[in-house]
Amino acid sequence: MTDAAQPLIQIEDLTKIFYTDEIETHALSGVHLSIHKGEYVAMSGPSGCGKSTLLSIIGLLDTPTAGKYQLNSQPVENLDFAARSRIRNQEIGFIFQSFNLIGDLTVYENVELPLTYRQRMPSADRKKRVMESLERVGMAHRIRHYPSQLSGGQQQRVAVARALAGHPSILLADEPTGNLDSRNGEAVMQLLQDLHKDGATICMVTHDPRFAKHAQREVHLFDGKVVAEEELKKLMAESIA
Secondary structure (H helix, E strand, O other): OOOOOOOOEEEEEEEEEEEEOOEEEEEEEEEEEEEOOOOEEEEEOOOOOOHHHHHHHHOOOOOOOEEEEEEOOEEOOOOOHHHHHHHHHHHEEEEOOOOOOOOOOOHHHHHHHHHHHOOOOOHHHHHHHHHHHHHHOOOHHHOOOOHHHOOHHHHHHHHHHHHHHOOOOEEEEEOOOOOOOHHHHHHHHHHHHHHHHOOOOEEEEOOOHHHHOOOOEEEEEEOOEEEOHHHHHHHHHHHHO
């Protein structure tokens, strides 16, 4: 198989079970998913269907109960905490619903922070990456501001810059418009679309069908399983009835 045909993300028969007291919650049940380099994928479905759990496993924030997960052709489902942290820092850029900026750090310092964990990266290289990323999202003029001095839309742009600065293999966006009004939400979606046109690989979780349409491909989840769109509509109708 050629490199071009090899998926960046390859997930096979993935399950995730949460145990509380004597209760088993099957968050994911036999998920199969492939994402290729340069793709823009949206994961959608009702609340509690497993979208964020799957994104956390893709982002190496959590581990599966069973199944296989390859990132850049390397098995990563059974790595220890330190190995997951190292690969996550180098390969994955996160964009969260709540921005997750640190309030007492400036815009510049927030974007630089993940790069400081790369011990062999010279400070000049860090500075170059930070400024390039902030310019790309239109926030280079706010480097000395603090998150509290920015609007929600501006904070999310800084969060996108932080994700980009590490030159990740994939951007993971978990409800990136969830804390924004419609105008700022559309602006962030346009930014993601522009990044995709420039070659970024993006996997986004959203409950909003309008924003899911921005992606190249939509993956539908229901009760921890990937389902076809028509099946999802049928299952949703049955759950309401």
